[in-house]
Amino acid sequence: MRKIVYALLSIVVAFGLWVYVITTVNPGYEETFYDIPVALANVSALHDRGLMLDTEKTPTVTLKLSGNRSDIIKLNKSNITLVADLSRIYESGRQRVAYSISFPGDIPSNSIEILSKSVVEITLDIAKRNTAQIPVVPVYVGSVPDGFRTDKESLMLDKDYISVTGPAALVDQIEEARIEVDLNEQTETINQSYRYTFYDKDGNVVASEKLITDATEVNLTLKIQRYKEIALKVDVTYGGGANKNNTQITISTESIQVSGSEQLLDALGDELVLGSLKLSEILEDTEIEYEIKLPEGVENLTGKKTVTVTVKFNNLITQTFQVTDIQTQNVPEGMDVELITQELTVTVRGPKSQIDQLTEEDLGVIVDFSQAELGTDTYKALIHVDAIRFNAVGAIGSYLVDAKLTETPEPSIGVE
Known part of the structure; x- marks a missing residue:
C-alpha cells in the first residue's frame, strides 16, 4: 500500500515540476510585439544645423523576442524602449537611422533574444528648416450700416507679423496671414481676437502640422463711428x-x-x-x-x-460827418460830467438816396454813464440816426468819448 502512495506522490511532484518549467522557466518562449514607437533623440542637433524632421508619423518597429516566459510576459510595447539618435544627420533628404533596444531594468538584457525586426533601420524625411515673419493682413467682409464708418487707417493689431518655423519648402510659400473681419451690422468699435490662415501668393491656403508659430490668434481693434x-x-x-x-x-x-x-x-x-x-x-x-x-x-x-x-x-455808400451833438444819460446821482471830447468823426452807411440828404444835424452821439466812476475815463458812445427819415442808414465802426466825472458840489448856504 505504501508503495502505491509513494508512486502517486512522485507522479504529482513530477507533474508540478513539468508545469513550472513549461510556464515559468521555459527559455524558448517566443512572442511578437507590434508597432513599438521609436523615440527620436537629439532633435535639437538638427535645428542647430538648419534642419528639421519632415515626418508627420512616429516611426514604429515590430520585434519578435524569445526568452524565459517569466521575463517575456513582463514586456509590452510601452516598456520596450527604442531610441534613434539623430545627432549624426547632417543633410536634408531621406535618411536611414539605426535604433537601440532596451528592456525594463528588472529583466537582464542577456535574457532576451531578438529573433527578428520588421526593419533594421528606420527611415526619416529630413527637410531644411526656415523661419519667416509673415505679415498679418485683415480681409473685410461686408460693410457697416449707413451712417457709420470704419477708420481703417488707424487699425491696431497686437501683432503685425506672425513668426512661423517649418520646412523651408513650405514656409517659403507663405505670403500672408489673413484674418477675416465681418463688418455686417457692426455699429461699435471692434476689439476682438481672430484666428488667422496662411495663404500663398496665388490665394491658396497653406496649412500643415509641421508649421510652428509664435501665436494662434491676433487681436484687432478697428474704430467704427457714426458720421453725419x-x-x-x-x-x-x-x-x-x-x-x-x-x-x-x-x-x-x-x-x-x-x-x-x-x-x-x-x-x-x-x-x-x-x-x-x-x-x-x-x-x-x-x-x-x-x-x-x-x-x-x-x-x-x-x-x-x-x-x-x-x-x-450791395448799393450802399458811406459818408463821414463831424458831429458835435453829444448827449449824456444815466449819470449817477451825486456826480457831474464834463465832456472832454467835444466833436466826433462819424461814418455812416446807407443807400445813396438817403445819404445824399443826411446832414450832421441828423446825427447825435449818446454816452451812457450808468457804470461810471469818479475820475477821467473813456466811455463807449452810440450814434443815433433819425430813424423816421433815414431808416436805411446806420453808423459803422465803434466810437469812444473821453469824460471827467466829479462829485456834485454841495449848494452854498448864505449867511444873514
Missing part, C-alpha cells in the same frame, strides 16, 4: 445800414462731415456756429477767415481746418 453732415454758420448782427436785403454773406464751405460717438454727435446738433459777425463794425466788402473748432472726440472728415466768410454790401 453738419452746416457751418456765423451769427450775423445786422446794422450800420446793412440788412438782409442789401448784404450778401457767403461761406466758402457750407457744410462738413464729422464722426464721433452717438452722444457727441447728438450734442453737436445739425450745425456748427463758427463765430459772430457784427456788420456795423465792418466798413467795406471783406473776407474773414474762421477756424473750424469741434468738440474733443469729434473728427472732421472733410479735412478743412478753416473757412472763409465773404461779406459784400
Whole structure:
C-alpha cells in the first residue's frame, strides 16, 4: 500500500515540476510585439544645423523576442524602449537611422533574444528648416450700416507679423496671414481676437502640422463711428445800414462731415456756429477767415481746418460827418460830467438816396454813464440816426468819448 502512495506522490511532484518549467522557466518562449514607437533623440542637433524632421508619423518597429516566459510576459510595447539618435544627420533628404533596444531594468538584457525586426533601420524625411515673419493682413467682409464708418487707417493689431518655423519648402510659400473681419451690422468699435490662415501668393491656403508659430490668434481693434453732415454758420448782427436785403454773406464751405460717438454727435446738433459777425463794425466788402473748432472726440472728415466768410454790401455808400451833438444819460446821482471830447468823426452807411440828404444835424452821439466812476475815463458812445427819415442808414465802426466825472458840489448856504 505504501508503495502505491509513494508512486502517486512522485507522479504529482513530477507533474508540478513539468508545469513550472513549461510556464515559468521555459527559455524558448517566443512572442511578437507590434508597432513599438521609436523615440527620436537629439532633435535639437538638427535645428542647430538648419534642419528639421519632415515626418508627420512616429516611426514604429515590430520585434519578435524569445526568452524565459517569466521575463517575456513582463514586456509590452510601452516598456520596450527604442531610441534613434539623430545627432549624426547632417543633410536634408531621406535618411536611414539605426535604433537601440532596451528592456525594463528588472529583466537582464542577456535574457532576451531578438529573433527578428520588421526593419533594421528606420527611415526619416529630413527637410531644411526656415523661419519667416509673415505679415498679418485683415480681409473685410461686408460693410457697416449707413451712417457709420470704419477708420481703417488707424487699425491696431497686437501683432503685425506672425513668426512661423517649418520646412523651408513650405514656409517659403507663405505670403500672408489673413484674418477675416465681418463688418455686417457692426455699429461699435471692434476689439476682438481672430484666428488667422496662411495663404500663398496665388490665394491658396497653406496649412500643415509641421508649421510652428509664435501665436494662434491676433487681436484687432478697428474704430467704427457714426458720421453725419453738419452746416457751418456765423451769427450775423445786422446794422450800420446793412440788412438782409442789401448784404450778401457767403461761406466758402457750407457744410462738413464729422464722426464721433452717438452722444457727441447728438450734442453737436445739425450745425456748427463758427463765430459772430457784427456788420456795423465792418466798413467795406471783406473776407474773414474762421477756424473750424469741434468738440474733443469729434473728427472732421472733410479735412478743412478753416473757412472763409465773404461779406459784400450791395448799393450802399458811406459818408463821414463831424458831429458835435453829444448827449449824456444815466449819470449817477451825486456826480457831474464834463465832456472832454467835444466833436466826433462819424461814418455812416446807407443807400445813396438817403445819404445824399443826411446832414450832421441828423446825427447825435449818446454816452451812457450808468457804470461810471469818479475820475477821467473813456466811455463807449452810440450814434443815433433819425430813424423816421433815414431808416436805411446806420453808423459803422465803434466810437469812444473821453469824460471827467466829479462829485456834485454841495449848494452854498448864505449867511444873514
